[in-house]
Amino acid sequence: MSRQMTGAEMVVAALEDQGVDTIFGYPGGAVLPIYDALFQHPNVKHVLVRHEQGAGHAAEGYARSSGKVGVLLVTSGPGATNAVTALTDALLDSIPLVCITGQVPTHLIGSDAFQECDTTGITRHCTKHNYLVRRIEDLPRILHEAFWVASHGRPGPVVIDIPKDVQFASGTYVGPQNIVHRTYQPVVKGEMDRIRQAVAMMAAAKRPVFYTGGGVINAGPEASKLLRELVALTGFPVTSTLMGLGAYPASGPNWLGMLGMHGTYEANHVMHDCDLMIAVGARFDDRITGRLDAFSPGSQKIHIDIDPSSINKVVKVDLGIVGDCGFVLDDMVRLWRSEGHGADRAALADWWERIEGWRRRNSLGFTNSRTTIKPQHAIRRLYELTKDRDTYITTEVGQHQMWAAQHYGFDKPNRWMTSGGLGTMGYGLPAAIGVQMAHPGALVIDVAGEASILMNMQEMSTALQYRLPVKVFILNNSYMGMVRQWQELLHGSRYSESYSEALPDFVKLAEAYGGVGIRCDDPGELDAAILRMIDTPRPVIFDCVVEREENCFPMIPSGKAHNEMLLPTGIDDWGAPDLGAVIDEKGKMLV
Amino acid sequence: MNALTPPPASPPSPYSSALATSNTEPHTLSVLVDNEPGVLARVVGLFAGRGYNIESLTVAEVAHAEHQSRITIVTSGTPEAVEQIRHQLERLVPVHRVTDLTIKGHFVERELAMVKVRGKGENRMEALRLSEAFRGRVVDATTESFTFELTGSPSKIDQFVELMRPVGLVEVSRTGVAAISRGPDGM
Numbered sequence: 001m002s003r004q005m006t007g008a009e010m011v012v013a014a015l016e017d018q019g020v021d022t023i024f025g026y027p028g029g030a031v032l033p034i035y036d037a038l039f040q041h042p043n044v045k046h047v048l049v050r051h052e053q054g055a056g057h058a059a060e061g062y063a064r065s066s067g068k069v070g071v072l073l074v075t076s077g078p079g080a081t082n083a084v085t086a087l088t089d090a091l092l093d094s095i096p097l098v099c100i101t102g103q104v105p106t107h108l109i110g111s112d113a114f115q116e117c118d119t120t121g122i123t124r125h126c127t128k129h130n131y132l133v134r135r136i137e138d139l140p141r142i143l144h145e146a147f148w149v150a151s152h153g154r155p156g157p158v159v160i161d162i163p164k165d166v167q168f169a170s171g172t173y174v175g176p177q178n179i180v181h182r183t184y185q186p187v188v189k190g191e192m193d194r195i196r197q198a199v200a201m202m203a204a205a206k207r208p209v210f211y212t213g214g215g216v217i218n219a220g221p222e223a224s225k226l227l228r229e230l231v232a233l234t235g236f237p238v239t240s241t242l243m244g245l246g247a248y249p250a251s252g253p254n255w256l257g258m259l260g261m262h263g264t265y266e267a268n269h270v271m272h273d274c275d276l277m278i279a280v281g282a283r284f285d286d287r288i289t290g291r292l293d294a295f296s297p298g299s300q301k302i303h304i305d306i307d308p309s310s311i312n313k314v315v316k317v318d319l320g321i322v323g324d325c326g327f328v329l330d331d332m333v334r335l336w337r338s339e340g341h342g343a344d345r346a347a348l349a350d351w352w353e354r355i356e357g358w359r360r361r362n363s364l365g366f367t368n369s370r371t372t373i374k375p376q377h378a379i380r381r382l383y384e385l386t387k388d389r390d391t392y393i394t395t396e397v398g399q400h401q402m403w404a405a406q407h408y409g410f411d412k413p414n415r416w417m418t419s420g421g422l423g424t425m426g427y428g429l430p431a432a433i434g435v436q437m438a439h440p441g442a443l444v445i446d447v448a449g450e451a452s453i454l455m456n457m458q459e460m461s462t463a464l465q466y467r468l469p470v471k472v473f474i475l476n477n478s479y480m481g482m483v484r485q486w487q488e489l490l491h492g493s494r495y496s497e498s499y500s501e502a503l504p505d506f507v508k509l510a511e512a513y514g515g516v517g518i519r520c521d522d523p524g525e526l527d528a529a530i531l532r533m534i535d536t537p538r539p540v541i542f543d544c545v546v547e548r549e550e551n552c553f554p555m556i557p558s559g560k561a562h563n564e565m566l567l568p569t570g571i572d573d574w575g576a577p578d579l580g581a582v583i584d585e586k587g588k589m590l591v
Numbered sequence: 592m593n594a595l596t597p598p599p600a601s602p603p604s605p606y607s608s609a610l611a612t613s614n615t616e617p618h619t620l621s622v623l624v625d626n627e628p629g630v631l632a633r634v635v636g637l638f639a640g641r642g643y644n645i646e647s648l649t650v651a652e653v654a655h656a657e658h659q660s661r662i663t664i665v666t667s668g669t670p671e672a673v674e675q676i677r678h679q680l681e682r683l684v685p686v687h688r689v690t691d692l693t694i695k696g697h698f699v700e701r702e703l704a705m706v707k708v709r710g711k712g713e714n715r716m717e718a719l720r721l722s723e724a725f726r727g728r729v730v731d732a733t734t735e736s737f738t739f740e741l742t743g744s745p746s747k748i749d750q751f752v753e754l755m756r757p758v759g760l761v762e763v764s765r766t767g768v769a770a771i772s773r774g775p776d777g778m
Contacts, residue, residue, distance in 0.1 A: 120629060121629075121632070124629065124632060124633060124636055125636060125640055128684070129683075129684040130629075132628065132629075149684055181684075182625070182687075183625065183684065183685060183686065183687050184684050307682065308678045308681065308682075309675065309678035309679050309681070309682050311678075312671065312674065312675070313675055316671070
């Protein structure tokens with residue numbers, strides 16, 4: 001089907017043909033023709049954010065919670081540069097985005113025109129791919145190709161930079177049916193021989209572990225089901241990265257909790273002592289491995305990943321399988337059954353006994369208080385009071401993020417939106433807006449810190465404008481808590497610039513935006529206050545005043561191995577900890 | 592100070608030592624790409640952004656109708672690092688194919704250089720004699736200078752340039768390495 005139309009109309013037609021119902025953006029001179037084509041559009045809903053970074057994170061939240069491609073539309077120059085943080089965030093966390101940027105007319109490109117920047121140059125390093133469309137003839141193909149590239153293989157952000165004269169030009173629009181990408185054809189089916197070998201290794205394992213990541217979530221809900229099936233069939237323990245939470249349920253019997261820098265004692269010790277590691281859609285990030293030369297020294301490693309460059313990138317593995325987690329897990333489940341494999345039950349029983357020993361250390365334990373709200377307690381109460389609802393959690397970045405990952409139990413995929421790879425403060429509120437747009441009836445909560453939330457606070461206006469009842473649950477300890485914790489550990493408790501001075505009154509701030517503010521500093525009133533938040537059908541800022549100098553434990557200090565963890569004071573691996581002395585000079589160089 | 596007992600000694604990882612002792616070696620990569628704006632910037636940016644070396648780089652369109660260019664890159668690194676470079680290149684959307692010629696087997700490597708030498712009398716004649724020994728060609732001459740064109744392996748050109756230094760080397764322009772595998776098969 002081909003039709004004559006302008007470039008701007010092609011953009012909107014392509015969005016419709018790609019099944020896009022919601023986009024996030026901010027108008028400006030170089031995208032006015034596209035905004036004109038969108039004016040009162042019946043099928044494509046535009047959400048006006050208050051800053052382009054917010055548009056990017058909202059699109060990420062939308063994408064991660066719905067499995068669809070997130071779309072943002074911004075103008076040239078500052079519009080594009082403001083989106084760069086969100087694009088980088090999506091690149092590191094493999095979130096499919098299409099970002100349409102306006103550009104000055106082609107005859108002005110390179111002349112330092114008003115609101116001109118080299119968008120494709122700037123975004124080349126923070127996108128999976130990008131395009132500058134110089135000719136109207138190329139526009140329809142590029143629009144559809146961008147969606148293909150963003151959502152196939154390892155997902156990621158794609159930028160389409162469209163000069164204003166191309167938006168005004170007329171041309172022939174073609175639909176997505178005939179678009180086949182010439183070069184980009186990622187492998188999704190894993191090699192059968194390798195999968196067979198993997199299954200045989202699993203059957204022979206004595207101390208196995210599944211180490212799963214965001215790739216399982218990206219592979220769709222079916223992949224999570226298959227993972228659960230494979231775990232149930234084999235009886236192996238399973239741990240997950242921050243990005244993979246929810247693929248295997250936190251309430252499941254084989255769940256070890258999250259692994260890595262703030263992972264559980266049992267998960268990290270299992271990783272260290274296992275004899276077979278099955279990495280599924282995880283990329284051996286430095287938050288996961290800790291000290292590389294002491295990472296799981298005695299194990300054979302199987303790595304399943306859709307991105308061939310992830311395999312053997314930081315950790316050398318014994319068996320790499322390139323493919324989509326969903327397809328590979330499906331083959332594994334089938335082979336395990338059809339070839340009549342069984343796990344080594346006796347060895348597994350011993351393994352689980354050791355795991356129970358590690359579990360008894362209760363690494364997520366904390367000393368509760370009757371006078372001040374402990375942040376861990378606040379998350380646990382939030383979990384208990386929301387777990388039976390249709391709940392989605394987003395976060396900002398810092399201690400609150402780790403406490404949410406540790407103490408909120410995720411039983412389903414796509415329910416947990418957080419900035420893992422880039423660690424972007426200011427992610428949570430716009431992401432919550434994106435989630436709420438995709439799931440209008442759901443309860444969407446941004447677990448925040450008082451410092452992070454101020455980075456994209458302006459998006460409260462967006463929430464109000466579109467009547468999105470998102471809840472911002474601030475664990476307010478008056479510090480950039482993770483920075484303070486590191487300063488305590490590494491810099492002699494000199495809290496340089498990490499105190500949240502001159503904080504706003506969050507209750508009044510919520511009211512100023514037209515939302516509802518709730519403040520709570522009494523553990524005895526916490527439940528009632530949380531319930532009031534849940535029952536308020538409008539945007540809420542919940543200022544939860546918590547213990548100020550609580551540290552986030554357990555922790556693998558920088559430069560240490562999985563079996564060298566810090567536990568809550570008094571029960572760590574060393575006896576009595578002097579935190580400052582635990583990390584050596586080399587460790588201090590790391591982040 | 593606190594009584595920090597070191598954790599029990601664990602056996603060294605089989606990989607850490609392997610990574611540390613592996614030798615850096617040169618590899619020649621052929622990369623077939625769509626000849627579109629920015630493709631060279633993508634490839635070069637990847638090397639810069641991930642801290643890989645480029646020792647030589649050449650690029651030209653090789654299939655006009657298909658808009659395809661061939662980039663030849665000489666890089667160096669451990670075998671693991673070079674494998675990673677290959678995968679990272681393959682990940683770029685406009686890249687069709689990447690071949691590590693060094694791993695694939697025998698290949699021919701050639702570079703073209705133009706070398707300008709200034710001098711009179713015996714130096715001038717010595718420069719000419721040496722260029723003949725290297726099968727160079729004179730592409731420009733004045734009464735006090737020669738410009739030689741020389742084709743060969745990079746080491747041959749290095750050697751020639753060194754010989755020209757005492758007889759009046761002015762400047763050198765080199766194309767970088769073009770390479771192709773031996774035998775009947777394409778990349």
